[in-house]
Amino acid sequence: MRWIWIDKFTAFEPRKSATAIKNVSLAEEHLHDLYPDFPIVPHSLIIEGMAQTAGILVGQANDFAEKVILAKISRATFHRLVRPGETLTFNARIDQMAEHGAATSGTVTVGEDLVAEMEIMFSHIDQNMSGMQFPEHNFVFTEQFASLLNSYKDSLKVLL
Amino acid sequence: MTRDEIYEKVKDVLVDALGVDDEDVTLDAKLRDDLGAESIDFLDIVFRLEKAFGIKIPRGEMFPEDIFTNPAYVKDGKVTPDGLAELKKRMPHVDLSALETDPDVNNIRFTVTTVINYIESKLNENK
Incomplete structure (x- = not known):
């Protein structure tokens, strides 16, 4: 299984905002783990989807030179459950950005319904306060994440 | 802005950033030891203070x-x-x-x- 919780970007404004969608399929194993006979998307994975949407937005802002790590979920409020067959839309925006990290916020919707609201902070771990060293290779933004953004760019070319 | 007004706003910032209770944010409370701030919280606090007071806090100036x-x-x-x-x-x-x-x-x-x-x-x- 690939640790990727968004299917594609549908909007991307560098250093400002991004929108991604995820189609929820009954075939996904994890839907069946929380409640027997009542498959739902776990809230933790909805947060992960938002973290991936916002994380790629923050990473792209510095051309993926920084290793962007989810550092803090400042707030996550959920309003409704998400069931198989539904499409999640993650709307993320950068609120504040500094040398050593960024603060983002956003909403998750299914159609017109508000599913969740979140504030997530990311750290540029090479700029951490303790001076800890990490490998030079950017292990955060792997080929999987790069291909998501590239396919969005490609889709624009097709549309244009 | 008076010192008391600054205190009130700082209190709101720390309550939001650290999830602590209002009454925990005493003048003598230490951010790390008493209020449980970890490294990322310091960036969170800086961002929230910038917003609350309309100022820019350069890296390394406050902490x-x-x-x-x-x-x-x-x-x-x-x-x-x-x-x-x-x-x-x-x-x-x-x-x-x-x-x-x-x-x-x-x-x-x-x-x-x-x-x-x-x-x-x-x-x-x-x-």
Whole structure:
């Protein structure tokens, strides 16, 4: 299984905002783990989807030179459950950005319904306060994440 | 803005950033030891203070992070005389009295009062 919780970007404004969608399929194993006979998307994975949407937005802002790590979920409020067959839309925006990290916020919707609201902070771990060293290779933004953004760019070319 | 008004806003910021109760945010409360702030929380606090007071806080100006990672200033968990001089110069808002008697790096008391001192000087600077 690939640790990727968004299917594609549908909007991307560098250093400002991004929108991604995820189609929820009954075939996904994890839907069946929380409640027997009542498959739902776990809230933790909805947060992960938002973290991936916002994380790629923050990473792209510095051309993926920084290793962007989810550092803090400042707030996550959920309003409704998400069931198989539904499409999640993650709307993320950068609120504040500094040398050593960024603060983002956003909403998750299914159609017109508000599913969740979140504030997530990311750290540029090479700029951490303790001076800890990490490998030079950017292990955060792997080929999987790069291909998501590239396919969005490609889709624009097709549309244009 | 009066010092009390600054305190009220700082209190709101710390309650939101650290998930602590209003009454925990006393003037003497230490951000790390008493209010449980971890490294990312310091960036969160900086962002929230910038928004609340409409100011820009350059890296390392309020929290002396780069001093701790510089071996000339901190050696084996102790602040060197050069480090103390640097802290005094760059961090007039921090109470360094405990550090004068014992150079243990943990004696740098970063309290709610420290944040208020910093904001007050920053707002005066912008006048």
